Amino acid sequence: xxxxxxxxxxxxxxxxxxxxxxxxxxxxxxxxxxxxxxxxxxxxxxxxxxxxxxxxxxxxxxxxxxxxxxxxxxxxxxxxxxxxxxxxxxxxxxxxxxxxxxxxxxxxxxxxxxxxxxxxxxxxxxxxxxxxxxxxxxxxxxxxxxxxxxxxxxxxxxxxxxxxxxxxxxxxxxxxxxxxxxxxxxxxxxxxxxxxxxxxxxxxxxxxxxxxxxxxxxxxxxxxxxxxxxxxxxxxxxxxxxxxxxxxxxxxxxxxxxxxxxxxxxxxxxxxxxxxxxxxxxxxxxxxxxxxxxxxxxxxxx
Numbered sequence: 001x002x003x004x005x006x007x008x009x010x011x012x013x014x015x016x017x018x019x020x021x022x023x024x025x026x027x028x029x030x031x032x033x034x035x036x037x038x039x040x041x042x043x044x045x046x047x048x049x050x051x052x053x054x055x056x057x058x059x060x061x062x063x064x065x066x067x068x069x070x071x072x073x074x075x076x077x078x079x080x081x082x083x084x085x086x087x088x089x090x091x092x093x094x095x096x097x098x099x100x101x102x103x104x105x106x107x108x109x110x111x112x113x114x115x116x117x118x119x120x121x122x123x124x125x126x127x128x129x130x131x132x133x134x135x136x137x138x139x140x141x142x143x144x145x146x147x148x149x150x151x152x153x154x155x156x157x158x159x160x161x162x163x164x165x166x167x168x169x170x171x172x173x174x175x176x177x178x179x180x181x182x183x184x185x186x187x188x189x190x191x192x193x194x195x196x197x198x199x200x201x202x203x204x205x206x207x208x209x210x211x212x213x214x215x216x217x218x219x220x221x222x223x224x225x226x227x228x229x230x231x232x233x234x235x236x237x238x239x240x241x242x243x244x245x246x247x248x249x250x251x252x253x254x255x256x257x258x259x260x261x262x263x264x265x266x267x268x269x270x271x272x273x274x275x276x277x278x279x280x281x282x283x284x285x286x287x288x289x290x291x292x293x294x295x296x297x298x299x300x301x302x
Contacts, residue, residue, distance in 0.1 A: 025295045032291025038284035046100040054080070055091035057098045057251050065089040069269050084269055086259065092269070095251035096277060102252045103233050103281060106167055110232035111225050113171025118178025119221060123209055125179070126186025136183070143176045152235060156244045166245050170232045181224050185217040192216075219296040226289030230282045237278055253278045 026032050045052060067085040068074045069092075077084070083092040125136030155169050189195060190213070198208050237254030239245030241261070246252035248259075253274040260270025 029291045029295055031287040032295060035284045035288030035291055038280060039288055042100050042281055045097055046104050049097040049101060053094035053097045055094045057090060057094040058249050061089035066267055083273055086270060099251040099253045099256060102246060102250060106236045107229040107233040109167045110170035111229040114175035114228055115178050115225055118175035119182050122179040122182025123186050126183040127190055127209060140176055140179045148173050152239060153244060156239060161244045161247055163246055166236055166239060170235055174228050174231055177224050177228060181220050182217060185220045186213055189213050189216045223289050223293045226285050230285040233282060
């Protein structure tokens with residue numbers, strides 16, 4: 001066999017690896033590419049906010065308040081404040097960049113807490129079944145019967161609002177989707193031959209769960225994680241809009257909308273700019289989740 005034939009065979013083998021197939025499917029999915037690109041940009045903006053922000057987001061200059069963005073036809077508009085300033089003279093671009101940190105931190109943290117709780121309950125229910133499944137199902141049903149927004153408002157009102165409280169409350173309230181999906185996926189995986197073979201070989205239940213079940217349900221968990229991350233960001237924005245979320249002077253996007261709601265007819269950019277940023281972030285996460293579902297689905301792999 002010639003060297004060219006060997007090289008061609010090697011190229012074909014590399015192009016048919018799972019990683020290369022996933023890369024081709026992902027790059028061919030418009031929603032996945034859009035969501036991943038926007039989310040990466042916002043993530044980089046959040047990381048490098050101290051270097052990208054032109055001003056201190058907490059610096060108040062009262063004689064510069066309500067400066068409009070540069071695209072407004074106003075003599076007060078200046079490139080020194082591209083997105084203008086708020087009612088306290090704080091640079092809006094700087095607060096927007098730092099606000100990305102708050103939104104992503106809350107989204108990731110609340111999603112991680114809820115994923116740990118929901119995945120644990122779902123795997124236990126799906127793997128053990130019987131009375132254990134009945135108890136876990138009762139817990140899941142009880143959680144589903146509670147309205148998330150009303151419970152979050154009540155808890156934050158009683159405990160007090162802060163960044164830590166908001167993250168913990170949201171993480172403890174949005175785990176139900178993880179539990180439902182994980183329970184169903186675990187039941188399907190437990191019927192597979194490799195799980196039965198592991199049990200026949202005397203493998204411990206812990207190693208079966210960690211080594212066999214979790215890797216096979218991970219694609220479903222990733223999709224749910226993106227959805228719940230967007231859910232947590234929207235809930236934080238709603239709480240901050242009501243004055244029960246992140247407290248001033250932290251530059252949360254929801255808080256920025258809340259601070260500008262009383263001036264929406266006069267200084268409209270105070271709510272349209274952070275609102276547009278929030279919509280873009282949530283849409284990017286949702287598109288990424290939909291893309292992951294399509295790319296990792298059985299019909300796509302086939």
